[in-house]
Each structure stands twice: as structure tokens, then as C-alpha cells.
Amino acid sequence: MNSFKMLFDSEIWQEIFGSIKKNKIRTIITVIGVLWGIFIYVVLSGAAKGLDNGFERQFSNVAINSLFVWAESTSIPYEGFKIGRFPRLKLDDVEILKKRIPEIKYIVPRNARGTFSGGSPANIVRGDNSGNYAIYGDYPDFIKIATKEIYEGGRFINESDIKNNRKVCVIGERTLTELFDLEENPIGQYVRIDNVYFKVIGVSVFRQGSPFDSDSDVFIPFSTYQNLYNTGNKVDWFNIAAYENADVVEVEKKIKSTLKRIHRVHPNDKRAFGSFNLGEIFNKIFGFAKGMTFLSMVVGIATILAGVIGIGNILLISVKERTKELGVRRALGATPNEIRSQILLESVFLTISSGIIGIILASFVLALINYNTLDLNDFPYTNPTVPIKFISLALFLMVALGTIIGLIPAQRAVSIKPIDALREE
């Protein structure tokens, strides 16, 4: 009878259950070893996945491969210019950058007041309500880099708004509640921005926990902004998104050196242009999450390994304990193969059943974690799950290890000669 056939033989299972039932304490200790291993593995990798998902949710409204570039002041004299000059980003830079750097997918010039870039915020009045809010001059492509959602019924700025210098605006959620009455539909209504009437065309959705979002920002077309604040060709900063497969760090370098050439800044001047490379930071964060996943996998697999080795150990002891029994079985006609398969199947059976219990327990714990982090908004944690792929890997690993480890006691059991096993002490 070969081992494979024996797998489907109810008799061998009765023998195995008999031996497992008889050694209850041994069995329980063994099972706990592997159970704990797989439990740790699943909970850890599930938790890491939750963190990963959390980060992904947190940054889902920003293009991952994006960066900001702005101008600061020069620190090296160049071509007759003194240091401390403030180069100005211009609208014309857009075409040049696009032409010279093919990795750029979108480049969006932005102007703003009342934010980190300085300037006084816009005073917005509607009826008796008024307030000061940060205001942005934007191109339609902006929502392709920072995926802004607009509440139903509204829209973001479009090309024709830009072309016609339309006085339209998108307002934030807080702006809406502060300027409008409850239940009032703001779309199509007018507000006064720094004494000019603007038509509200949309309300942007505020995403909690996102680091680049505010609930009160007001967006108007770039061209309208130019006229309203008399900014001419000046651009405060560029939002740039590179193609997914591009190296953002490299793209950032190219953009800066191109800007230096355009604005006649010394090539080695590190302070003339500032930048914030989201892509690089995302890579670091996702790298961290990946690292966590990897770490939890390593820890989990090591724990499983320890558990399986424990099984092997205990089986080895039990084989020694059962030397006489195995000798009797041999004398009664058990072939070495049958003995080997029995010990091996015992090992694999113990491993798998404890593994499955471990997975079930771990799923409960993950479900509990999920339930408790369901409405957690300021901490990046979402839906801690373990991909089936990982579970199958763990199960496969357990069967493989259970077999390999089981081979040691099984081989030992076979190597004992029946005559030695039966020798009267």
C-alpha cells in the first residue's frame, strides 16, 4: 500500500485518531505550537495589510507620482546677477518643461492667496455672512493630479471657464456651511469674492485625514485669478504629475535644472527653487508598509516553522515512547512503509488541523480589529485582511514542513528493528 493510497483509507485514519486520542496532552501541546504560529502569521500580515490599505486610502486623492515646485531666492551669483534674486515662475515655463521633459504627464500652474505661499486670504461675502478663505487660481487639470471630488450637481473649473475668464468658483464644505443656510442649494448662487461677484459652480468634497486638503478652500479659474489679483504671467508653484513608470526623483532633478536654465540661475544653486516630492515620500511610506508586510511574513513564517519543529520534536519523543508498540506492529505484519506513513500522516494531520484552527481564530481577531477601526479617520487603518494567496502559502508551507519534519520521526520509527523494539528489558 503506498502512502498516497493510504491518504484515502479510512482504516489508517482510525489508527491515527486512535494514537492522537490516546496522547491527549501531547496532542494539545503540539497543536498549540502550530496554532500559535499560524495565528501570529495571519494576524500580523492582516494588520500590516490594514496599514497598507490605510495609507492607500489616505492618499487616494493625490496622484502618487506627483511633486510641487516653487521659486525661492538664488544663493550663487550668475551671469551678472547678484545673489538673493527671486526668480519668478512663469506661465511660459509650462510649455518648455513639457517639451523638454517627456516624463511629465500633467503640469498645472497654481496661484493662491491666504495659504503658505503668502498673501491675504480672499474676503467672501454672501448676504449677511462673510469670511476669509484661502483662494486658488486653477486649471481644470488640477483635479487629475489631486483628484478632487465635487458633490453631485456641481462641477470643477473647465477649459471654457479659463478661456472666457468666467467668474465662477468652487467652494469648500465649511465655506458652504458658513455662507449658506442649511438645506440651501449653493449651485448657481452668487458670492462676492474681494468685491467681485462669482457664481458658485460646485462644492468640493472634503476628505478627512488627507494631508493636502482643507474644508474651506475656494477655487476659481486661473485666468480669472490673474485678472482679479493682477498677477500677470506669474505662477506661485507648479503641481506636476509624472507618468506611473517614471522615476520621480529623476524627474524632479530634470525639472529643476530646466527651470535654472530658463531663469538664468547657476546650475549648482540649490536654493533657487524649492520642491516637495510627494512621489518620493509616498514611495517611502509604501515602502514602510511593504516592509511591515514583509516583516510580519518573516515573523509569522518563523513562528510557524518553530511550531512545526515542535511537532517534529514531540513526535520524535512519542516515537521513542512507542518503540515497543511499533515493534509489535512490525511483528504483526506492518511494513516499514505503513509505519512511516502512519507517523507522517499524524504529523501532517496535526499540522493542518491546528493550522486551520489558527486561521479561524486569527480571522476572528482581524474581524474584531476591523470592527473597531471601522470609523477611524485620522489614523491610516482600513480593512485588515489577509489575501487568500498568503493563506494558501501558509497552508502549503505547513503541509510541506509537516511532511519534512514528520519524516525525521517516521524514519526513526522505521529504523528501529522490530527485534530491538521487542527485546525484553
Add this chain to the structure above:
Amino acid sequence: MLELKSLHKSYKMGSNYLHVLKGINFKVNEGELVAIMGSSGSGKSTLLNILGMLDSADKGSYFLDKIEIKNLDETKAAKYRNEFLGFVFQSFNLINYKNAVENVALPLYYRGISRKKRQTEALNFLQKVGLSNWSTHLPSELSGGQKQRVAIARALVSNPKVLLADEPTGALDSKTSNEVMSIIQKINNEGKTILVVTHEEEIAKMCKRVVKLKDGLIIEDKYIKQKLL
């Protein structure tokens, strides 16, 4: 039924060889009840191990029911043991987590007989040794004599050609020894060939033939008047 021709066996003990069997010639016919006697070190256990295919001889030949037993691998030896031989040990060697009937049924399991059939057969043989009321008891719940009777039932269940008993009464008092021996005699009278290794004269007298071993040689081989129980 069973024939040995100039059988030799030696064991390596460090750098020396211990010559245990020095040419055994021995023939047993069907239906005999043979006592193999000898002090410890005489080679009687080695002889029994070779007869039981638990060990192999260095030289000489061994025929069992006209089949030559040689160059056996473990798998084949297991098959032969299962089909041809029944073992009874001094310390019973029952499997302690199996009850009486499961113990008796074990050889049939290794023969690949179905569970139901094993159960009926095992119960039959338990009845034969007078233990049908104890079939569901674990060995720990049985007396020494009862355990040995279970062991005899287990040795007989596969209907072997030869029953090998190694000091079957060694762990029993004289009253239970007699009980066990009377069962052995009864089985023998039904035609089973039985070899009993013993060092007790009393037990040897209950057999039909006594073979005495000393220093690896047969020094006496005679038929005696059996003391029937």
C-alpha cells in the same frame, strides 16, 4: 513444516564476534508442540528471532512450509510474518490504547481485511480463549493471564502456520501459567504447530517434544510423554 539446516549466527561485540548459533539442524513437523529450552546465553532467543523472521541467519538455510526464507527485505518479512507466523511474548505486548478486540484484530488490519470482518474474526478468537465478555476492555483492565490469552487470540487470528511463544508464562503465576498452557495444548490438539521457548521444566513437560540448547548447539532433542492439563 519448518526446517533449519546448519544455521549459524554471530553478533559483533566491539572487535570480537560472538558466535551464538553454531550450526543448528532442526526439523518440526506439522502439529508438533515443541519446547525449546536452555539457560540464558544458550542462543534460544536468537533461534526464535530467526524463526520469527525478526533476525536473519549468517549461514545455513531456513525453510518454512517448503518456502526458503532468505534475503528478505523488511516489507517482505512483514508480509511473511503476517501470513505465516503468530507471536506470543512474555510481556504480552498488547497495544495499551486499544481494547481487547481491537488488539486481536490488528494482524488482520495489516492484511487489509475490512473492519467488519476483522471485528467478527477477532470476536471468534476471543471466544476461543474464553474472553468474549472482555472484548471492549483495555489491557490495563485485564489480569496478566487474561492479557496473555488476548495475545494468544491475536497470534491465532491470522491463521498462521506456526505459533511462536517466547516465555509465554514468564510473567505469570503457576495457576495462570497452567490456564495459558492448557489453551496452548488445546490449540495444538486442533492441529496448530507451536514452538514454546521456556526455561521452566514444568512448562516443557506440557509439550510433546523438548529441544535443549547449550552454547549455540542442540544437545538434546527428544519426544516426551505430554503432561496434559
